[in-house]
Amino acid sequence: MNIFITGGTTGIGFELAQAYLREGHRVGICARDISKCPIEVRNKYKLLKVYELDVTDREALKKAVADFVGAEKILDMMIANAGRSVGAKNKLPNFEVAREIVDINIVGVLNAFDVAVEYMLPKNHGHLVATSSVAGLVGLPGVAAYSASKAYVLNFCESLGLDLAKYGITVTAILPGFVDTPLTKKNNHKMPFLMTADKAAGLIKKALDEKKSIYIFPWQMNLVMSVLRRIPRSWYRWLMKSKIFNYSEK
């Protein structure tokens, strides 16, 4: 398969890229600073192509994907994974960070899918994937912009999955819980059910092999979030302010 992964130099994207490379697939990855991708890994896999670009720049992404697919123009899978978080949770919203989150987490996904469908629609074939988050299932305190951006990604994928099925295109939203990556290293709160990026990539790849439309993991986090989604909102507000969910300190 020809697989392009945005944000593939560290964390979940990096581990996913290696999982596909180990199976002999061609993989393209991109990031703003490609030096974060270890040189040994770049040398090890001949089927890996690395592009330095910002996903908010649609033209740059379009050029990179065109180079990656070459004359064959076959793109089997686009994984829109690049994203940023808020970092430390804030009681007061930081609107500058919120705008950056919209640009990367939302516009970045739009750009990736926009570029990918150009190759997928004519062939009636392809798999669009985006990394949302369990944070997109409810409005979490302290990370308003992040939570909202991931809700957008989730609903966008669910709608697109319905719209594009008749064109042979599958759409998957991935909703991880806490994964140990450079992104979560900045967190100043507790991270229940934290798992390694390697393990997360294995679970995600299995879900993608099965062409799931939505994949939430780990199961413990899925259970907690499904309760939080269903309870009356007054209970939710009470719980979020209670000691159980008071995650302002580690």
Ligand SMILES: NC(=O)c1ccc[n+]([C@@H]2O[C@H](COP(=O)([O-])OP(=O)(O)OC[C@H]3O[C@@H](n4cnc5c(N)ncnc54)[C@H](OP(=O)(O)O)[C@@H]3O)[C@@H](O)[C@H]2O)c1
């Ligand atoms: N880790 C978790 O617990 C967790 C949980 C739920 C969802 N997620 C989501 O999973 C995805 C991957 O996160 P991660 O934890 O693996 O984070 P990570 O290790 O920080 O990886 C993020 C990747 O995206 C790239 N990136 C960031 N902004 C970019 C931009 N504007 N243009 C191009 N590339 C960009 C980064 O490289 P550069 O900085 O060099 O550009 C890096 O390769 C994100 O969408 C995140 O929101 C993570």
